[in-house]
Structures are given as structure tokens and as C-alpha cells.
Amino acid sequence: MVFWPRSSIAKKFLNAVTGIGLALFVIVHLAENLLLLTGNPDDYNRWAHFLHSLGPLLTVLELGLAAFFLAHIWSALLVYWDKLKARPQGYRVYRSAGWTSRQTLSSQTMIYTGLTLLAFVIWHVVTFRFGPYYTVMVDGVEMRDLHRLVVEVFSDPINVALYVGVMVFLGFHLRHGFWSALQSLGAYHPRWTAVWYSGGVLVAIALAVGFIVIPIWVYLYL
Amino acid sequence: MSKKMTLHLRIWRQPGPNAPGKFVTYTIRDVSPDMSLLELLDVLNEELIKKGEPPVEFDSDCREGICGTCGFLVNGVAHGPKRGRTACQQYLRDFKDGETITLEPFRAKAFPVIKDLVVDRSAFDRIMAAGGYISVNTGSAPDANSIPIPKEIAEQAFDAAVCIGCGACVAACPNASASLFVSAKIAHLALLPQGQPERVRRVLRMVEQMDKEGFGDCSNHGECEAVCPKNISIKHIALMRREYLRALWSL
Ligand code: HEM
């Protein structure tokens, strides 16, 4: 019996587990970056320095995150590929029946918002993780001045605009992704599913707005 | 007596499985708003036959919303504008006088067009043959009733068992996934004692067959639920996924 990993259900398990993992990462990442707004650049650099002091543990976390990304994209592409094959001739006239349908702009554009996020993540890692290595002394220790790099990147309005745009896409991706992941894992509840479905909007907006505020703030005030 | 209507039907005409198809528009005058959409097609077909043209092929049997034989897209929605109904239960009063109604066959690789609005849904039969059955002998009706089943469970199973296998879920799904149909069949048997012996095998085999037939994967758009003439909930798709996980654990 072939049920792993090509089975339609297994694919969605993988996509959902990795999607939730990525969403959790994004939440933690937002919290970390809110340190940019404390008014003291040392707070930000100290935290980054702490992460790097983890050494091999950090490497494990980074590789794990990369694996989650790859598995998420791989399973998403398989779903998309099967979708293309499953209806070779499309409808001339098609519309959503509305009512209880959860088909939204967000659900229809998962592959586009997702691929945009992929392009963004590559650019993001290249600019920050592998970007210029400035140094600074904090508490008598020499460490990487990531704060300076962030301020430098977001002093360019084009970067700010791109970043804000991509975060809107992230919001859209999570608007469907949040509740969809739970449904993919079989977590349906007569009452709570409605809560997750509507709550997805709040999660999506909260994360998108959080990430949108940062570059704009940095551009305006730092 | 309600006013007579004039309607234009824009219908997908395709002479055979491999022949190219195209839309043809027909005008039908002076029809009663209380006629059903299929009766409108009957009227059109009589006119076509009189003119010596081939009639529009479409499937129907009971014409009372219980058999699951009829079905096509009406103005872009599987089965048509009124929710919770099959195509045979759509009435002209729900359309506007002078409106052009587009009729298109269910489209999916696994549902090839045979002719006009008729598609081959035997993929569903093969999924059922792969596991949608029970092999215990339930005896005659009184014997079956001697197995006590709590009311909520009986009702939950019935919510799934009302599936008439029309295929609208596949037709409406942006991914052409058969998940709602397959999950309804799995749920209705998984919830009942008679369904227990094959429970693990059933979900694995039916899902495997569903994938083999070339249906897409479920992306949780929930469009199936909105067009289902029996209002079957996507909660059954979640249940199918739990059954699948359970089956993987018990292998
Ligand atoms: C890196 C590129 C990414 C791509 C190409 C991508 C693509 C996709 C696609 C196409 C789906 C829908 C799968 C389906 O239709 O069944 C999906 C679901 C999802 N994505 Fe992403 N995504 C990406 C990044 C992310 C990120 C960064 C997050 C976290 C913030 C995320 C969270 C989710 C979640 C939670 C789901 C729902 C899982 C489910 O429906 O089972 N994705 N992704």
C-alpha cells in the first residue's frame, strides 16, 4: 500500500505540521524583533549575541527550521501539482457558492503568497544572517552590531515598502493557513472550528501588523 | 398563474469523449416559472428532436433529489443557485426572466465527459469497491436493530450516510478533490459497530483508490460543503484524516 508520503492525506499532515511550526517560528521571531523598539540598541544585540552563544544548538535549530521550510514547500508544491493535474480543462464559468464555503482570496492564493514568502525568506537570510558584519562593544563584550545593519537596511524606503508588502502576503497566507492546518490534522469541533476560522483573521492581522510596524518605525525613528 | 418566462440556455455541447466541445446558446420562450430546470431541458430537447438536431444529453433518474444521478454546473455553481438541492430540484422561478443560464458538465480528470453534460463517475464506484462496504452478516432488519447504538452516534452516522454520490463536491472543489464523498462514506461506516471489522483497511484502501483515480488533494476551501445537496459537513473530512492517522498507528 502506498500511503506515505504521496497519499493526499499524508501530504496535508506534513504541510500542516510544518506550517504550524513555521507559524510558531514567525511568532517567536516577531517577539525577538520587537526588541528593536525598546529604545536601547544593546537590547537587540545582546539577544542576538545570546542566540549565537548557543553554538551547535543554534545550528541545530537553524537546520531544523530550514528542514521545516523545505518540507512545507515540498508538500505544498505536491498539492498544487496534483490540483493542476486533477482538472486539465477548467470551467468557463465558475464561482463560489458562498454560504458555508471557506473559499476566499486567501485560500485561492496560498501558492502565490507562499512562493513570495519563499523568495522573501531567501532575500531576508542573505541580507541579515549573511549580511555585513559590523561590531559593537556591549557590556565590555565585542559582538555583532545587528541593530546597525537593520537600521541601515530599513533606511532605504524601497526595502521598507517591499518588506511591508510581503508581510501583507504573510497575513493572507495565515488567514487561510491557520484554521486549515487544524482541519488538515483532523481537529474539527462543532463549536471551536468556527472560533479557529474567525480567529485566523486575528492571528493573521496581528502577525502582519506586528511585522509591518517594525520597518516603518525603524525608518521613521531610528 | 405566474407570468411566462423566456430563458436562454448556454450549454456545453460535446459529441463524444474525445471530440472537442463548445458552448451553444438556445432560447426557450413561454415557459412556466414553476417548471424545473431539467423540465426546461426536456422542452428544449423536444424542440431539437423536431428540428432533427441531436438532443442535449444529461443524466437524471428520480428527479426528486434522492438518487444522485443528475448534476452539472449552473451559472458556475454545481447543481445550481438554491443550496441543499440537486440540479433536478432547481426551479425556473429562481432565475430571472430573460436570463442566460450557463450549463457546463462537472469537470475533473477523474470524471471524463462522455457527452454534453454527462460525465463518467465510475471512479466513485471503484472507490466504494476498494473499501466502502461491510462484510459482517447483519441479519435481517430486527437482528440489525438488536445492536444498541446511541442516538447521537446513529444521527452522526446518518449525517454522513445521506451522501447520494452525485459528485458535486468534486465538481465544485478548486482542486477537484473527492474528499467530501470519500470521507462521508468512511465516516458513516466508522461510526457504526457493523463497520468496525474493516475500519483500518477501509480508510487506507479508499484513500489510496481516491488518489489513484486522479482526484486532487483537499486544501480546505470548504466549497464542497456549500454545494452538497445533502449539506454534508467538512467535519467528515477531518474525521477521515483522524481515521487515517489511527490506521497508520495500528499498522
Ligand atoms: C516559504 C514558502 C512557502 C510556501 C511555498 C508555502 C505554501 C503553502 C501552500 C501552497 C499551502 C496550502 C496547501 C494546501 O493547499 O493544502 C500552505 C499552507 C500553510 N502554510 Fe505555507 N508556504 C510557505 C511559507 C509559509 C510560512 C513562512 C508559514 C508560517 C508563517 C506558513 C504557514 C502555513 C500554514 C499554517 C499552512 C496551512 C497548512 C494546511 O493547510 O494544512 N507557510 N503553504
Ligand code: FES
Ligand atoms: S435525478 Fe435523482 S437526484 Fe436529481
